[in-house]
Amino acid sequence: MGSKPLIGIDLGGTKTAVAAITQDGRILARTQLPTGGHGSAEAFMAALVARVREVLAGAEPAAIGIGASGPLDLARGTIHNPYTLPLPDGTDIVTPFRQAFAVPVALENDADAAALGEHWRGAAQGYELAVCLTFGTGVGGGVVLKGRVFRGAGGVHPEIGHMPVDPSGPECYCGVRGCLEAMASGTAIGQAGLEAAQGRSGAALLSLAGGRAEMVRAEHVFAAARAGDAAAGEIIGRAVRAAADAVFGLVHTLAPDAMVLGGGVMRHYDLFEPAVRDALKRCVLVPGSGVLLAPAQLGNDAGVLGAARAAALLLQQQG
Amino acid sequence: MGSKPLIGIDLGGTKTAVAAITQDGRILARTQLPTGGHGSAEAFMAALVARVREVLAGAEPAAIGIGASGPLDLARGTIHNPYTLPLPDGTDIVTPFRQAFAVPVALENDADAAALGEHWRGAAQGYELAVCLTFGTGVGGGVVLKGRVFRGAGGVHPEIGHMPVDPSGPECYCGVRGCLEAMASGTAIGQAGLEAAQGRSGAALLSLAGGRAEMVRAEHVFAAARAGDAAAGEIIGRAVRAAADAVFGLVHTLAPDAMVLGGGVMRHYDLFEPAVRDALKRCVLVPGSGVLLAPAQLGNDAGVLGAARAAALLLQQQG
Numbered sequence: 001m002g003s004k005p006l007i008g009i010d011l012g013g014t015k016t017a018v019a020a021i022t023q024d025g026r027i028l029a030r031t032q033l034p035t036g037g038h039g040s041a042e043a044f045m046a047a048l049v050a051r052v053r054e055v056l057a058g059a060e061p062a063a064i065g066i067g068a069s070g071p072l073d074l075a076r077g078t079i080h081n082p083y084t085l086p087l088p089d090g091t092d093i094v095t096p097f098r099q100a101f102a103v104p105v106a107l108e109n110d111a112d113a114a115a116l117g118e119h120w121r122g123a124a125q126g127y128e129l130a131v132c133l134t135f136g137t138g139v140g141g142g143v144v145l146k147g148r149v150f151r152g153a154g155g156v157h158p159e160i161g162h163m164p165v166d167p168s169g170p171e172c173y174c175g176v177r178g179c180l181e182a183m184a185s186g187t188a189i190g191q192a193g194l195e196a197a198q199g200r201s202g203a204a205l206l207s208l209a210g211g212r213a214e215m216v217r218a219e220h221v222f223a224a225a226r227a228g229d230a231a232a233g234e235i236i237g238r239a240v241r242a243a244a245d246a247v248f249g250l251v252h253t254l255a256p257d258a259m260v261l262g263g264g265v266m267r268h269y270d271l272f273e274p275a276v277r278d279a280l281k282r283c284v285l286v287p288g289s290g291v292l293l294a295p296a297q298l299g300n301d302a303g304v305l306g307a308a309r310a311a312a313l314l315l316q317q318q319g
Numbered sequence: 320m321g322s323k324p325l326i327g328i329d330l331g332g333t334k335t336a337v338a339a340i341t342q343d344g345r346i347l348a349r350t351q352l353p354t355g356g357h358g359s360a361e362a363f364m365a366a367l368v369a370r371v372r373e374v375l376a377g378a379e380p381a382a383i384g385i386g387a388s389g390p391l392d393l394a395r396g397t398i399h400n401p402y403t404l405p406l407p408d409g410t411d412i413v414t415p416f417r418q419a420f421a422v423p424v425a426l427e428n429d430a431d432a433a434a435l436g437e438h439w440r441g442a443a444q445g446y447e448l449a450v451c452l453t454f455g456t457g458v459g460g461g462v463v464l465k466g467r468v469f470r471g472a473g474g475v476h477p478e479i480g481h482m483p484v485d486p487s488g489p490e491c492y493c494g495v496r497g498c499l500e501a502m503a504s505g506t507a508i509g510q511a512g513l514e515a516a517q518g519r520s521g522a523a524l525l526s527l528a529g530g531r532a533e534m535v536r537a538e539h540v541f542a543a544a545r546a547g548d549a550a551a552g553e554i555i556g557r558a559v560r561a562a563a564d565a566v567f568g569l570v571h572t573l574a575p576d577a578m579v580l581g582g583g584v585m586r587h588y589d590l591f592e593p594a595v596r597d598a599l600k601r602c603v604l605v606p607g608s609g610v611l612l613a614p615a616q617l618g619n620d621a622g623v624l625g626a627a628r629a630a631a632l633l634l635q636q637q638g
Binding site for chain 1: 448470567604
């Protein structure tokens, strides 16, 4: 049992990554497939099962873990995200694997899977309460407490990326103005850049986007800010302050000993790090100066590693 | 053993309440003493032990619990709050009780004790993850998860009353601008009222405070706001919005199923309730509409009841 590989699956809006992983966290083989374009959920699941067999290369899996962007029904093993996943609301992602392989199958929110991955093999190894924020299209967050995913009442996944930080910020679909995601996600930075490019102060941004304001992306805003453009600098400054305030808030609500920042936006970790470290230093009632602050280490592998870790924890729990 | 009373002690800045409490949470006898004016920590502890003997009326205690305003060193049983407690930094509050009664002695942060009390005998009974906020001089917060105090890494007490909600708000000693306490504590409301009374728009407030701006208290601001005064209404409106945003943030970071609001400010629960309920309804990613929202039920008894509950939990754990 101990030598059988785990399977980790990272189910994203565009592609789904699949890996066979040793029980101590070494990736043996990996592959991926597009999440969309399969015609039906059944066809997608059949293709996914085939990719799992491919990375197994004839071995039997010990257990299978799937990280997927929520909302999820963890108890029923179903996906309820027709917004960013090309899969119908209610798709049963767990049963086809149970039927094909007759092993335990764990389903996790993708942000929790990434946090488990960083805690197992990445930046947060050995920490008691690790908060992992992933700044990408949105801002996902996962909390690992004593090696397990922290959940709220009824096993609900908190959405720490939507904590409000600035009531004067943009409205978010989450129901509040100026949550972290609305201020510091790649989407928010890109949108603010687009708006700036349409105005008088946005000439540098407009030029970086080939003269088309609607083509402004977060990367253009970072590039313009690094080149000294004031409008872009202000947008990035606002995102950085939001991240720092969110970290201050998370220290006061969760009292973590590790804070890990990942996702595409954190390719610019160097721009965020000073303000976030300063926020930690300012935490005196809940001491923040001893909290680890680190960039995520595993990049895109956090998802498959964390999913595999969820599978291993389920295995432990069941047996 | 099961019939011996628990002792609950609520150690505050001005007075210390002491109660003998049955193991199912009925208060048998209570007394109190001033916290200050005893000349030394030893004299205070001796007086406190005498009051415990008084409420015991000859019975032996099963265990003793103390709730005190932090910072505390829970492992060492010492108090480190020379700011609001008239006791020297490092006072050992636990050993004198262990020596006098030879029973287990639990020490809790007072906000956590209040939360345990509300979960044991008050508004949050039976809830899986209860967040209790106490709006008084400051804003204290305690989280009870599956019947136990939720703590962060290293057993640290989070300070959820200091989550930032508005970067344009007043600076707080906690290290950030516009945390919940800086916006919605009795002190913050009183201070904003005082400042308004010194300005042109504060005539109504000034009059309520007998013509002396420096005498304006939170109660004056509430009274003026209820009488329709615009300046006071704005201050209360800001406090209400801060509370609503904090609740929104706490739902997204902790995913509770109960939110209990207490403390002196919540004598005006009716003014806070609509906006906080609206914030819960707006929580869609982490569903908020099913979260209990309720005023604290136990008033000043939450402290002694919660301290007794902490003692009972320690007893369970030890044997």
